[in-house]
Amino acid sequence: MEKVFKALASEPRRRILNHLLGGPMTVSEIGAQFDMALPSISKHLAVLKEAGLVREQKRGQFVLYSIAADHLANLLYGFLTPFCPDARKIARRRRDAKPADEA
């Protein structure tokens, strides 16, 4: 949870997540959307991956990153649960639907 909120507490990283909604992208493709050096993008992706918010898969010399939307949703619903009755129902429903996916 700590890593998740730390990861989300960065505008570039939230923008990366939004870009990935369109489907898997390589580091260069993501970097082309930003005015930032590629190693910085790579670092941000590592932070997101460490938090479980993206997945990486090597494809030859490329690395494809894709969003782990389910994980993101489960974590935030789980966090919201104590604060909000709505979230409790949804968190339970999501958990029952995919029993082995929690963090």
Place this chain on the structure above:
Amino acid sequence: MEKVFKALASEPRRRILNHLLGGPMTVSEIGAQFDMALPSISKHLAVLKEAGLVREQKRGQFVLYSIAADHLANLLYGFLTPFCPDARKIARRRRDAKPADEA
């Protein structure tokens, strides 16, 4: 949104929010739960307030802080919307229920 995730990216601040689930508390009462100097607690509360996650009300020499759970839920649901169809419905439902509460 930036302020919200920055505020949540801190273990002490998330703990403070959880403590406030029991109802409004003074700064000293909150501080008693932590091994941390009071000015630090005060600072954390200021960050949470700046993010709209808590409200403060002066009561004589005391300052009562209480959680703004609705705001927290609305913001996170709003953030989740692009990533998760569930959140879209809920965010809309919440918004329609309280039309003048968004950030």
Place this chain on the structure above:
DNA sequence: GTTGCACTGAGATAATTTCCTAATTAGGAA
């Protein structure tokens, strides 16, 4: 008024984060 408690502001310091450039690793193609 004076004393005491609740809280916040100020200043200092250590740790963390973010970003860069340069160098390195690794894969694919000539």
Place this chain on the structure above:
DNA sequence: TTCCTAATTAGGAAATTATCTCAGTGCAAC
């Protein structure tokens, strides 16, 4: 092999954050 591209690692500078102590402000009770 040699060259090119993709991505990461390394190293370092600048900014931000977190925390402390100490000083101040405001209220309340004596």
